[in-house]
Structures are given as C-alpha cells and as structure tokens.
Amino acid sequence: QVQLVESGGGLVQAGGSLRLSCAASGRTFSNYAMGWFRQAPGKEREFVAGIGWKGTSTAYRNSVKGRFTISRDSAKNTLYLQMNSLKPDDTAVYYCAGSRQVVIPSSSEYDYDYWGQGTQVTVSS
Numbered sequence: 001q002v003q004l005v006e007s008g009g010g011l012v013q014a015g016g017s018l019r020l021s022c023a024a025s026g027r028t029f030s031n032y033a034m035g036w037f038r039q040a041p042g043k044e045r046e047f048v049a050g051i052g053w054k055g056t057s058t059a060y061r062n063s064v065k066g067r068f069t070i071s072r073d074s075a076k077n078t079l080y081l082q083m084n085s086l087k088p089d090d091t092a093v094y095y096c097a098g099s100r101q102v103v104i105p106s107s108s109e110y111d112y113d114y115w116g117q118g119t120q121v122t123v124s125s
Contacts, residue, residue: 002026002114004096009119016086016123022079022096022116029098030074033105035112036081038092038121048094049081050105059105063089086123093118 008020020036035050049070050059058070069082079096097112106112 002098004098004114004116006094006096006116006119009094009121011122011124012086014087014123014125017082017084018086018121020081020083020094020096020119020121022081024077024079024098024114027098027100027114028074028077029079030077031103032099033102033111034072034079034099035097035105035107036070036079037095037097037109038090039095039118040092043092045095045109047107047109050107051079052105053103057104059107061107083121086121088123088125091121091123093120 003025005023031053036048037045038048039045051070055072067085071080095118096116098114100113102111
C-alpha cells in the first residue's frame with residue numbers, strides 16, 4: 001500500500017518560514033517526478049512546485065518563485081518544500097503528490113497518481 005504522509009504545516013506570521021516534508025512508503029518514487037499542490041478554502045487545487053526524478057529539474061508557480069524551494073532525498077524517499085517569506089495568500093492545505101507516469105516536473109495534477117492527506121499551512125497577517 002502506497003502512502004504519502006505530509007508534515008511540517010502550522011501557523012506562522014507573514015514573513016516567516018516553514019518546511020514541509022512528505023515521507024513516501026510502499027513504493028519508491030526515485031525514478032519519477034513528485035510535486036506539491038495546495039488548496040485554499042473555496043478555491044481549486046493548484047500546482048505549487050514540482051521536481052524531476054534526478055532532483056535537478058524543478059518548476060514553480062509564478063507566485064512562489066524565489067520564495068519556495070522544492071527538493072528530494074531519494075535515499076529517504078522523502079520530498080521537501082522550504083517556504084520562506086510566507087504571505088497570507090499562501091494559506092492553504094498543502095498536498096504532496098507522486099507520479100508513476102512522468103519523470104520531469106509537471107504542473108498537471110493528472111500526471112500524479114498518488115496523493116497525501118494534506119497538511120494545513122496558515123499565514124497570519
């Protein structure tokens with residue numbers, strides 16, 4: 001059984017930082033892309049960041065470029081998202097996703113086959 005378990009969410013003031021982790025079990029994702037998505041109340045789920053199987057290719061949505069950094073540790077089968085300079089608009093449930101289809105980072109949720117349960121990030125002004 002494949003599981004993706006996020007951790008590291010919480011409440012932070014604007015300008016602060018959080019580091020999200022996603023521990024995968026039941027399947028190795030070292031040969032495939034992984035990503036982070038988020039969903040704010042009343043809004044559609046949206047792409048945040050993606051990383052290719054080698055860890056050297058990354059992609060970000062424009063609003064987080066320069067503030068967020070995605071990385072992976074394939075030996076630990078773990079995905080990370082370092083979030084700096086957080087803004088109230090970053091408030092959302094953040095989801096980790098793993099693919100078994102693509103090896104380069106993708107912004108399409110249809111390219112991801114496995115999803116975590118989500119972790120809440122709340123940024124206060």
